[in-house]
Amino acid sequence: MEFNKIGEVKSSFSKAAVPKEMRKKVSEIVIKEEYLKGLKKLEESNYLVVVFAFHLAKGFDLIGKRRYGGERGVFASRSPRRPNPIGVTTVKLLAINENIIKVKGLDAINRTPVLDIKPYSVDIDTAQNFKKS
Amino acid sequence: MEFNKIGEVKSSFSKAAVPKEMRKKVSEIVIKEEYLKGLKKLEESNYLVVVFAFHLAKGFDLIGKRRYGGERGVFASRSPRRPNPIGVTTVKLLAINENIIKVKGLDAINRTPVLDIKPYSVDIDTAQNFKKS
Numbered sequence: 192m193e194f195n196k197i198g199e200v201k202s203s204f205s206k207a208a209v210p211k212e213m214r215k216k217v218s219e220i221v222i223k224e225e226y227l228k229g230l231k232k233l234e235e236s237n238y239l240v241v242v243f244a245f246h247l248a249k250g251f252d253l254i255g256k257r258r259y260g261g262e263r264g265v266f267a268s269r270s271p272r273r274p275n276p277i278g279v280t281t282v283k284l285l286a287i288n289e290n291i292i293k294v295k296g297l298d299a300i301n302r303t304p305v306l307d308i309k310p311y312s313v314d315i316d317t318a319q320n321f322k323k324s
Numbered sequence: 325m326e327f328n329k330i331g332e333v334k335s336s337f338s339k340a341a342v343p344k345e346m347r348k349k350v351s352e353i354v355i356k357e358e359y360l361k362g363l364k365k366l367e368e369s370n371y372l373v374v375v376f377a378f379h380l381a382k383g384f385d386l387i388g389k390r391r392y393g394g395e396r397g398v399f400a401s402r403s404p405r406r407p408n409p410i411g412v413t414t415v416k417l418l419a420i421n422e423n424i425i426k427v428k429g430l431d432a433i434n435r436t437p438v439l440d441i442k443p444y445s446v447d448i449d450t451a452q453n454f455k456k457s
Contacts (some may be wrong), residue, residue, distance in 0.1 A: 192326070192327050192328070192329075192377055192437070192439075193325070193326055194325050194327060194408040194410070195325070195407070195408065196325075197399075197407050197408065210448075211447075214447075214448075214453075226386065226399075226407060228386040228387055228397060229386040229387070229397040229398040229399045229400075229407070230397045230399055230400065231386075231387055231395060231396060231397035231400060232395075232396045232397055232400040233397055233399055233400040235400065236400065237451070238451040238454070240412060242375075242408070242410055242412060244325055253359065253361040253362040254361055254362070254364055262364060262365075263364060263365045264361060264362040264363045264364035264365055264366055265362040266330075266359075266362045266363055266366055266440070266441040266442065266443075267362075267363065267364060267365040267366040267368065267369065267443055268442075268443070269442055269443065269445065269448065273440060274328070274330050274359060274362070274440070275327040275328065275330065275375070275439045275440050277327070277375055277410070277439060277440050279373060279375060279412050279442065279448075279449070280448055280449075281448065281449050281450060281451060283451070283454045295454070296453070296454065298448070304325070306325075306408045306410060307399070307406060307407070307408050307410050308399040309399065309401075309402055309412065310399075310400055310401070310402065311451060312402065313451075314344075314347075315343075315347075315402065315412075315413055315414065315431070316412070316413075316414050316449055316450065317414060317449065317450045318370070318371040318414060318416070318444060318446075320347075320429070321371070321416045321428070321429065
């Protein structure tokens with residue numbers, strides 16, 4: 192399947208850092224002009240799910256070694272080096288100015304291709320719903 | 325960017341239904357044999373983030389009409405008809421048997437190509453972390 196970026200991350204991180212540190216910072220997603228209309232009413236969401244490509248990740252290992260905890264399968268980790276190098280992160284929406292979306296919590300480096308943006312849903316994106324039943 | 329499926333959904337839903345109804349059911353993800361090792365220690369996760377392709381979605385509209393609430397941009401909706409038809413859903417892990425992952429909560433129809441599986445992380449996938457600060 193062929194996917195194309197809808198925009199790009201603008202971040203002060205030009206290379207990978209500790210995700211937790213990256214997530215403390217504010218960054219921007221610059222949406223391509225042709226998709227601008229698709230942002231209508233996005234400002235009603237407090238949080239967004241950002242789907243992006245780990246564009247610098249090269250290849251993958253099915254099993255990775257952890258500093259602690261030994262070996263883990265790639266699907267049991269959030270490593271960027273995956274069969275399909277797709278990242279998914281929930282961010283806080285701070286502001287939208289035309290085609291520029293300012294967010295907090297995005298652990299993606301500068302120039303990361305963004306594939307999709309979705310309104311965050313407690314029902315779809317969290318485990319909370321399962322705990323009710 | 326070119327992505328390839330790592331497996332496929334096996335569900336009793338052969339066509340799209342109300343996502344909330346679909347999410348009440350149990351379904352399976354059948355992982356390709358070549359990726360089997362990548363599941364190591366996945367059983368330690370209670371919940372998984374499943375990334376999949378809306379393979380039957382044809383095209384997209386930047387603005388969609390809602391039955392209630394008027395017009396919305398595609399990025400302010402969870403519609404399967406998106407510039408990159410990628411779905412993301414958090415599911416409950418019920419069991420893993422070799423290359424078959426049994427889950428609850430997957431709103432994907434039978435034969436949906438699965439692109440990635442990640443361990444669910446309250447920090448990365450929910451808004452909770454922002455509320456602490």
